[in-house]
Amino acid sequence: MSNALAAVAAVVDPEIRVVTIADLGILRSVEEDPGTGRVVVTITPTYTGCPAMDVIRADIRRALAAAGHVDAEVHTVHSPAWSTDWITDAGRAKLAAAGIAPPAPVRRDGVVPLTLSVRCPRCGSPETEQLSQFGSTACKALWRCRACSEPFDQVKAL
Amino acid sequence: MSAPFAFTLALGDDALIAAQRLAEWSTRAPEMEEDIALANIALDQLGAARLLLTYAGELEGAGRDEDALAFLRDDREFRNCLLVELPNGDFAVTMAKLLALSAYQLPLYTALAGCADERLAAIGGKARKESAYHLDHAALWVKRLGDGTEESHRRMQAGVDQVWPYVHELFAAQPEAPIDPATLRGDFDATVAAVLAEATLAVPQSGWAPAGGRDGVHTEHLSYLLAEMQVLHRAHPGARW
Numbered sequence: 001m002s003n004a005l006a007a008v009a010a011v012v013d014p015e016i017r018v019v020t021i022a023d024l025g026i027l028r029s030v031e032e033d034p035g036t037g038r039v040v041v042t043i044t045p046t047y048t049g050c051p052a053m054d055v056i057r058a059d060i061r062r063a064l065a066a067a068g069h070v071d072a073e074v075h076t077v078h079s080p081a082w083s084t085d086w087i088t089d090a091g092r093a094k095l096a097a098a099g100i101a102p103p104a105p106v107r108r109d110g111v112v113p114l115t116l117s118v119r120c121p122r123c124g125s126p127e128t129e130q131l132s133q134f135g136s137t138a139c140k141a142l143w144r145c146r147a148c149s150e151p152f153d154q155v156k157a158l
Numbered sequence: 159m160s161a162p163f164a165f166t167l168a169l170g171d172d173a174l175i176a177a178q179r180l181a182e183w184s185t186r187a188p189e190m191e192e193d194i195a196l197a198n199i200a201l202d203q204l205g206a207a208r209l210l211l212t213y214a215g216e217l218e219g220a221g222r223d224e225d226a227l228a229f230l231r232d233d234r235e236f237r238n239c240l241l242v243e244l245p246n247g248d249f250a251v252t253m254a255k256l257l258a259l260s261a262y263q264l265p266l267y268t269a270l271a272g273c274a275d276e277r278l279a280a281i282g283g284k285a286r287k288e289s290a291y292h293l294d295h296a297a298l299w300v301k302r303l304g305d306g307t308e309e310s311h312r313r314m315q316a317g318v319d320q321v322w323p324y325v326h327e328l329f330a331a332q333p334e335a336p337i338d339p340a341t342l343r344g345d346f347d348a349t350v351a352a353v354l355a356e357a358t359l360a361v362p363q364s365g366w367a368p369a370g371g372r373d374g375v376h377t378e379h380l381s382y383l384l385a386e387m388q389v390l391h392r393a394h395p396g397a398r399w
Contacts, residue, residue: 048284049205078209079280081287133295134195138202142191158287 004039005030007067014055015137018098021056025086028077032069039064039072044082046158047138084139084158096121101143101154118154120145161334162275163217164237167227168372169266170210171238174228175380176259177203178387179246188249195295199256202288209281229391233381234374241324243371243380250310250317253299257353258321260293262328265345269337278336297353304357311358318354319362326367 008030009022021027021043028042041060045053057074064072084103087095092102101121117126125147133156135142141156159167180200187193211224222230241259246252267289270282303314331340354361370376390397 045205045284047202047205047288048209048281049201049203051201077280078284079276081280081284132191132195133291134191134198136194138198142194156291 002030002032003067004032004064004069007063007069008041008060011056011059011063014052014059016095016098016100018094018100019087019091021060023088023091023094025082025088025091026056037069037071039069040075041072042075042077044077046082048078050138052137082158084155087155095155099152100140101152103155103157106157118143120148120150121152122150123148160217161332162336163214164372165332165335165337166210166214166217166278168237168239170207170214170227171236172242172259172263173203173207173210175236175238175383176242177201177207178383179242179244180252180256182246183252196252199292199295202285202292206281206285206288209284213277213281225391229388233376233384236374236376236380236384237372238376238380239324239327239371240368240377241321241328241371243377243383244321244324245379247317247320248313249299250303250313251320252317253296253303254314254317254321256292256296257300257318257350258325258328260289260296261346261349261353262325262339262342264289264293264349265342266337266339269342273336275336293349300353300359301357304354304359314357315359318359322362322364323366323368326364327369327371330369330372 009020009027011021011027013019013021013024013026016024024046026043026046028044031040032038033040041064043053043056043060053076060074061072064070083106085106087102095102099121101118104118118128118130119126120128123145125145127146128143129146131142131144131151133141135153139155139158140153142151143154144151177200180196180203183196184193187196207228208224211227215222215224215227241255244255246255264286267282267286270278271286273279273282300314300318303310305311306314325346329339329343329346332338351361
């Protein structure tokens with residue numbers, strides 16, 4: 001892994017601080033021009049209105065500068081559209097460890113899935129209920145565990 | 159005004175004005191989860207609006223960016239449908255509006271995702287996933303209220319009746335646009351009819367069909383909305399924080 005890629009991949013998501021932008025699949029590519037040393041980073045938003053994008057761009061530039069790459073550019077692409085299927089296995093494990101239920105796989109017919117059973121990330125019980133499809137950030141839904149009574153966030157399939 | 163520019167501007171304005179109206183519910187929704195939900199949906203609309211208005215500015219080629227289009231136009235220059243500028247009304251009216259809007263935007267964005275214009279296709283591919291959640295949310299509330307108590311049924315039906323005249327404008331034919339909205343009407347009618355049937359509500363009779371939004375002829379409500387939305391930018395041009 002190049003020094004630039006390692007620096008960018010380690011940037012933490014500003015709203016879910018247990019995962020990196022690489023874990024979430026927000027980071028699409030890091031290309032370094034061998035001649036000029038210029039680094040071009042390509043990222044994609046989780047949701048069109050994600051308010052964290054400006055902070056993520058600034059954090060990427062800061063991380064690259066700290067790693068010695070001051071000449072950097074951050075591009076944002078919208079196609080192909082981000083999917084929760086791009087969250088890595090490591091990312092899913094980190095989400096669960098932080099009490100955030102990872103998303104179910106996205107159904108291929110494009111219909112929003114109605115997840116029948118989301119396991120409580122705290123006690124593991126499947127006896128959970130959705131309180132709201134919209135949670136503390138654009139990418140999360142709000143659930144409650146009927147077994148241990150704890151409310152928890154779930155990254156919703158997209 | 160070229161057809162792709164007019165079309166993209168109208169879609170961007172729909173999303174922008176819908177975002178502003180939905181955001182008015184912040185701290186006023188009937189429960190905290192709903193407050194968060196409506197703010198989230200408003201944020202999705204704003205995200206789509208920013209992408210669409212940025213692209214509209216590029217299509218126009220006159221150097222206007224998203225901020226110039228959002229904050230420096232007057233009511234007669236906005237191309238949004240009348241539906242999104244109508245006052246929120248009670249919660250049932252808001253849900254009737256959201257049902258209509260999302261049942262229109264979902265097939266629209268889905269069609270856009272397969273259109274020849276790469277930028278519009280990317281925006282459509284992204285926004286349709288979010289629209290599916292909006293539609294699901296509105297449908298859940300319309301069913302819950304319609305098939306709820308006598309009072310909630312009465313008010314949900316009143317909300318649907320109030321909004322219905324304004325849905326026809328959404329599907330006015332635009333044969334030269336990247337997607338002709340007239341082709342989306344069947345999908346819209348099927349979606350809404352299924353939701354209303356399950357909600358034990360009647361599909362209103364179609365009669366009066368006000369229009370004019372796409373030509374910049376709006377209801378009196380838009381000017382007040384714009385005054386609130388634009389005042390900061392106009393008082394402090396280029397303000398950032």
